[in-house]
Protein backbone atom coordinates (compact mmCIF):
# COMPACT_ATOMS: atom_id res chain seq x y z
CA UNK A 9 0.00 0.00 0.00
CA UNK A 10 1.51 3.37 -0.95
CA UNK A 11 2.31 5.73 1.88
CA UNK A 12 2.06 9.50 1.56
CA UNK A 13 4.60 11.36 3.61
CA UNK A 14 3.39 14.67 4.94
CA UNK A 15 5.83 17.46 5.62
CA UNK A 16 5.66 19.10 9.08
CA UNK A 17 3.82 22.16 7.70
CA UNK A 18 1.19 20.01 6.05
CA UNK A 19 0.64 17.97 9.19
CA UNK A 20 0.14 21.12 11.22
CA UNK A 21 -2.16 22.67 8.58
CA UNK A 22 -4.20 19.46 8.45
CA UNK A 23 -4.77 19.69 12.19
CA UNK A 24 -7.04 22.73 11.69
CA UNK A 25 -6.74 26.17 13.17
CA UNK A 26 -3.74 26.52 15.45
CA UNK A 27 -2.73 29.25 17.88
CA UNK A 28 -0.26 31.36 15.88
CA UNK A 29 0.69 33.55 18.83
CA UNK A 30 1.22 32.66 22.50
CA UNK A 31 1.33 35.73 24.73
CA UNK A 32 3.42 35.32 27.90
CA UNK A 33 1.81 33.62 30.94
CA UNK A 34 1.89 35.19 34.44
CA UNK A 35 4.32 32.58 35.83
CA UNK A 36 6.82 32.79 32.97
CA UNK A 37 9.78 34.00 35.04
CA UNK A 38 8.95 31.79 38.01
CA UNK A 39 8.87 28.65 35.83
CA UNK A 40 12.18 29.79 34.31
CA UNK A 41 13.76 30.25 37.73
CA UNK A 42 12.67 26.76 38.80
CA UNK A 43 13.99 25.21 35.62
CA UNK A 44 17.34 26.99 36.05
CA UNK A 45 17.59 25.73 39.65
CA UNK A 46 16.86 22.22 38.44
CA UNK A 47 19.44 22.40 35.64
CA UNK A 48 22.09 23.90 37.94
CA UNK A 49 22.28 20.70 40.03
CA UNK A 50 25.23 18.85 38.52
CA UNK A 51 26.06 21.43 35.87
CA UNK A 52 29.59 22.76 35.32
CA UNK A 53 28.00 26.24 35.08
CA UNK A 54 25.91 25.61 38.20
CA UNK A 55 26.81 28.87 39.96
CA UNK A 56 26.02 30.89 36.88
CA UNK A 57 22.66 29.15 36.35
CA UNK A 58 21.76 29.73 40.02
CA UNK A 59 22.61 33.41 39.59
CA UNK A 60 20.26 33.70 36.60
CA UNK A 61 17.61 31.76 38.57
CA UNK A 62 17.79 34.39 41.29
CA UNK A 63 17.48 37.10 38.66
CA UNK A 64 14.44 35.37 37.10
CA UNK A 65 12.77 35.11 40.54
CA UNK A 66 13.27 38.83 41.04
CA UNK A 67 11.80 39.41 37.56
CA UNK A 68 8.76 37.39 38.64
CA UNK A 69 8.31 39.63 41.70
CA UNK A 70 8.46 42.75 39.53
CA UNK A 71 6.03 41.36 36.96
CA UNK A 72 3.59 40.31 39.69
CA UNK A 73 3.75 43.80 41.21
CA UNK A 74 2.49 45.12 37.86
CA UNK A 75 4.97 47.74 36.65
CA UNK A 76 3.77 51.03 35.31
CA UNK A 77 3.36 50.50 31.58
CA UNK A 78 0.73 51.59 29.13
CA UNK A 79 -0.15 50.06 25.77
CA UNK A 80 -0.21 52.23 22.65
CA UNK A 81 -3.61 53.80 21.88
CA UNK A 82 -6.31 51.60 20.24
CA UNK A 83 -5.87 53.66 17.05
CA UNK A 84 -2.15 52.95 17.00
CA UNK A 85 -2.71 49.23 17.66
CA UNK A 86 -5.22 49.04 14.78
CA UNK A 87 -2.79 50.86 12.50
CA UNK A 88 0.03 48.44 13.35
CA UNK A 89 -2.23 45.50 12.65
CA UNK A 90 -3.31 46.92 9.30
CA UNK A 91 0.28 47.50 8.15
CA UNK A 92 1.55 44.29 9.74
CA UNK A 93 3.90 46.11 12.08
CA UNK A 94 4.84 44.88 15.57
CA UNK A 95 2.74 47.07 17.96
CA UNK A 96 5.34 47.05 20.76
CA UNK A 97 8.46 47.86 18.72
CA UNK A 98 10.95 49.56 21.12
CA UNK A 99 11.63 52.39 18.65
CA UNK A 100 8.04 53.62 18.75
CA UNK A 101 7.49 53.15 22.46
CA UNK A 102 8.56 55.35 25.34
CA UNK A 103 10.04 53.63 28.37
CA UNK A 104 8.28 54.87 31.51
CA UNK A 105 10.60 55.97 34.30
CA UNK A 106 9.53 52.87 36.27
CA UNK A 107 11.78 50.63 34.20
CA UNK A 108 14.85 52.05 35.98
CA UNK A 109 13.36 51.18 39.37
CA UNK A 110 12.91 47.63 38.11
CA UNK A 111 16.59 47.55 37.07
CA UNK A 112 17.62 48.76 40.54
CA UNK A 113 15.32 46.29 42.26
CA UNK A 114 16.82 43.42 40.23
CA UNK A 115 20.36 44.57 41.06
CA UNK A 116 19.56 44.66 44.79
CA UNK A 117 18.00 41.17 44.57
CA UNK A 118 21.03 39.49 42.99
CA UNK A 119 23.77 41.48 44.73
CA UNK A 120 24.01 39.37 47.92
CA UNK A 121 24.65 36.24 45.85
CA UNK A 122 27.69 37.73 44.14
CA UNK A 123 31.34 37.84 45.22
CA UNK A 124 32.75 41.26 46.16
CA UNK A 125 33.93 42.02 42.61
CA UNK A 126 30.49 41.21 41.20
CA UNK A 127 28.79 43.36 43.83
CA UNK A 128 31.02 46.29 42.94
CA UNK A 129 30.26 45.80 39.24
CA UNK A 130 26.55 46.39 39.92
CA UNK A 131 27.14 49.77 41.53
CA UNK A 132 26.58 51.72 38.29
CA UNK A 133 22.98 50.45 38.21
CA UNK A 134 22.29 51.29 41.85
CA UNK A 135 24.01 54.66 41.77
CA UNK A 136 23.88 55.47 38.06
CA UNK A 137 22.10 58.47 36.66
CA UNK A 138 18.81 57.91 34.87
CA UNK A 139 20.36 59.14 31.63
CA UNK A 140 23.13 56.54 31.91
CA UNK A 141 20.61 53.74 32.38
CA UNK A 142 18.57 54.96 29.40
CA UNK A 143 21.71 55.04 27.30
CA UNK A 144 22.60 51.46 28.27
CA UNK A 145 19.08 50.36 27.29
CA UNK A 146 19.38 52.12 23.93
CA UNK A 147 22.65 50.32 23.23
CA UNK A 148 21.11 46.99 24.11
CA UNK A 149 18.23 47.63 21.69
CA UNK A 150 20.66 48.65 18.97
CA UNK A 151 22.75 45.52 19.50
CA UNK A 152 25.74 47.76 20.21
CA UNK A 153 27.47 45.33 22.56
CA UNK A 154 30.83 47.13 22.20
CA UNK A 155 29.67 50.12 24.23
CA UNK A 156 27.62 48.21 26.76
CA UNK A 157 28.74 47.85 30.37
CA UNK A 158 29.25 44.06 30.32
CA UNK A 159 28.57 43.51 34.01
CA UNK A 160 25.23 45.27 34.05
CA UNK A 161 23.89 44.33 30.59
CA UNK A 162 22.04 41.19 31.81
CA UNK A 163 20.34 43.27 34.54
CA UNK A 164 19.33 46.02 32.10
CA UNK A 165 18.05 43.35 29.69
CA UNK A 166 16.13 41.62 32.49
CA UNK A 167 14.44 44.89 33.52
CA UNK A 168 13.40 45.63 29.94
CA UNK A 169 12.09 42.05 29.63
CA UNK A 170 9.82 42.61 32.66
CA UNK A 171 8.50 45.84 31.18
CA UNK A 172 7.84 44.42 27.71
CA UNK A 173 6.45 41.13 29.01
CA UNK A 174 4.00 43.09 31.15
CA UNK A 175 2.92 45.07 28.07
CA UNK A 176 2.60 41.96 25.88
CA UNK A 177 0.39 40.33 28.54
CA UNK A 178 -2.12 43.15 28.12
CA UNK A 179 -2.57 42.45 24.40
CA UNK A 180 -5.05 40.14 22.76
CA UNK A 181 -3.61 37.86 20.01
CA UNK A 182 -6.29 39.23 17.65
CA UNK A 183 -4.63 42.68 17.91
CA UNK A 184 -1.38 41.39 16.42
CA UNK A 185 -0.89 40.75 12.70
CA UNK A 186 0.89 37.66 11.43
CA UNK A 187 4.47 38.59 10.54
CA UNK A 188 5.54 38.67 6.90
CA UNK A 189 8.80 37.00 7.87
CA UNK A 190 9.09 34.57 10.75
CA UNK A 191 12.51 35.74 11.95
CA UNK A 192 11.27 38.62 14.16
CA UNK A 193 8.69 38.76 16.93
CA UNK A 194 5.27 39.89 15.62
CA UNK A 195 4.63 41.70 18.93
CA UNK A 196 7.83 43.74 19.42
CA UNK A 197 10.06 43.01 16.39
CA UNK A 198 12.93 41.51 18.44
CA UNK A 199 14.96 38.41 17.64
CA UNK A 200 14.09 35.01 19.10
CA UNK A 201 16.20 33.38 21.83
CA UNK A 202 15.45 29.88 20.60
CA UNK A 203 12.43 27.82 19.65
CA UNK A 204 10.36 25.40 21.70
CA UNK A 205 8.15 22.42 20.84
CA UNK A 206 5.14 22.83 23.13
CA UNK A 207 2.96 20.09 24.60
CA UNK A 208 -0.69 19.97 25.57
CA UNK A 209 -3.87 21.47 24.12
CA UNK A 210 -4.08 23.00 20.67
CA UNK A 211 -0.32 23.72 20.73
CA UNK A 212 0.70 20.10 21.19
CA UNK A 213 3.71 19.24 19.03
CA UNK A 214 3.93 22.72 17.47
CA UNK A 215 7.15 24.67 17.32
CA UNK A 216 7.19 28.30 18.56
CA UNK A 217 9.96 30.88 18.46
CA UNK A 218 10.44 32.61 21.83
CA UNK A 219 11.02 36.39 21.87
CA UNK A 220 14.16 37.64 23.65
CA UNK A 221 12.42 40.83 24.79
CA UNK A 222 8.65 40.49 25.30
CA UNK A 223 8.54 36.69 25.89
CA UNK A 224 5.78 36.20 23.29
CA UNK A 225 5.98 33.09 21.12
CA UNK A 226 5.03 32.74 17.46
CA UNK A 227 4.45 29.63 15.44
CA UNK A 228 6.96 28.61 12.76
CA UNK A 229 6.78 25.16 11.17
CA UNK A 230 9.65 22.84 11.96
CA UNK A 231 12.40 22.07 9.47
CA UNK A 232 12.29 25.66 8.24
CA UNK A 233 15.11 28.15 8.77
CA UNK A 234 13.61 31.03 10.76
CA UNK A 235 16.45 33.28 9.66
CA UNK A 236 16.04 33.03 5.85
CA UNK A 237 12.86 30.94 5.28
CA UNK A 238 14.83 28.15 3.59
CA UNK A 239 13.38 24.65 3.95
CA UNK A 240 16.03 22.66 2.08
CA UNK A 241 18.77 20.72 3.79
CA UNK A 242 17.85 21.88 7.32
CA UNK A 243 19.80 19.62 9.69
CA UNK A 244 19.58 18.84 13.41
CA UNK A 245 22.60 18.63 15.68
CA UNK A 246 22.79 17.39 19.24
CA UNK A 247 25.37 16.40 21.80
CA UNK A 248 26.34 12.76 21.87
CA UNK A 249 25.25 11.05 25.04
CA UNK A 250 22.86 13.90 25.86
CA UNK A 251 19.12 13.64 26.42
CA UNK A 252 18.29 15.48 23.16
CA UNK A 253 15.99 17.94 24.96
CA UNK A 254 17.90 20.68 23.11
CA UNK A 255 18.96 20.37 19.48
CA UNK A 256 20.35 22.90 17.03
CA UNK A 257 18.53 23.40 13.73
CA UNK A 258 21.06 24.51 11.12
CA UNK A 259 20.52 26.01 7.68
CA UNK A 260 22.99 25.37 4.82
CA UNK A 261 21.83 28.55 2.98
CA UNK A 262 22.54 31.29 5.55
CA UNK A 263 24.89 29.17 7.72
CA UNK A 264 23.04 30.01 10.95
CA UNK A 265 21.35 27.86 13.56
CA UNK A 266 18.60 28.24 16.13
CA UNK A 267 18.12 25.88 19.04
CA UNK A 268 14.94 23.87 19.36
CA UNK A 269 13.96 22.96 22.93
CA UNK A 270 11.72 19.90 23.25
CA UNK A 271 8.99 19.95 25.89
CA UNK A 272 7.87 16.63 24.38
CA UNK A 273 11.09 15.17 25.81
CA UNK A 274 11.00 17.12 29.10
CA UNK A 275 7.78 18.95 30.01
CA UNK A 276 9.67 21.47 32.20
CA UNK A 277 12.07 22.50 29.41
CA UNK A 278 12.24 26.27 28.95
CA UNK A 279 13.44 28.09 25.81
CA UNK A 280 15.68 30.47 27.77
CA UNK A 281 16.89 28.29 30.68
CA UNK A 282 17.68 25.29 28.50
CA UNK A 283 19.46 27.54 26.02
CA UNK A 284 21.81 28.73 28.79
CA UNK A 285 22.40 25.20 30.05
CA UNK A 286 23.40 23.94 26.60
CA UNK A 287 26.29 26.25 25.77
CA UNK A 288 28.40 23.23 24.81
CA UNK A 289 26.12 22.81 21.82
CA UNK A 290 26.92 26.41 20.80
CA UNK A 291 30.63 25.59 20.88
CA UNK A 292 29.98 22.56 18.67
CA UNK A 293 28.00 24.65 16.17
CA UNK A 294 30.69 27.32 16.13
CA UNK A 295 33.30 24.68 15.30
CA UNK A 296 31.02 23.38 12.53
CA UNK A 297 30.96 26.88 11.00
CA UNK A 298 27.41 27.98 11.87
CA UNK A 299 26.59 31.37 13.41
CA UNK A 300 24.05 31.64 16.19
CA UNK A 301 20.86 33.50 15.16
CA UNK A 302 19.25 33.38 18.63
CA UNK A 303 19.81 36.21 21.12
CA UNK A 304 19.82 35.52 24.85
CA UNK A 305 19.88 38.74 26.88
CA UNK A 306 21.18 37.01 29.99
CA UNK A 307 24.23 36.18 27.90
CA UNK A 308 24.61 39.35 25.91
CA UNK A 309 28.38 39.45 26.25
CA UNK A 310 28.96 35.92 25.05
CA UNK A 311 29.96 33.07 27.29
CA UNK A 312 30.11 33.65 31.05
Ligand SMILES: [Zn+2]
Pocket residue numbers: 193194195196197198219220221222223224
Ligand atom coordinates in the same frame (compact mmCIF):
# COMPACT_ATOMS: atom_id res chain seq x y z
ZN1 LIG B 1 8.63 40.25 21.30
Ligand SMILES: [Zn+2]
Pocket residue numbers: 233234235236237238259260261262263264
Ligand atom coordinates in the same frame (compact mmCIF):
# COMPACT_ATOMS: atom_id res chain seq x y z
ZN1 LIG C 1 18.77 30.08 6.69
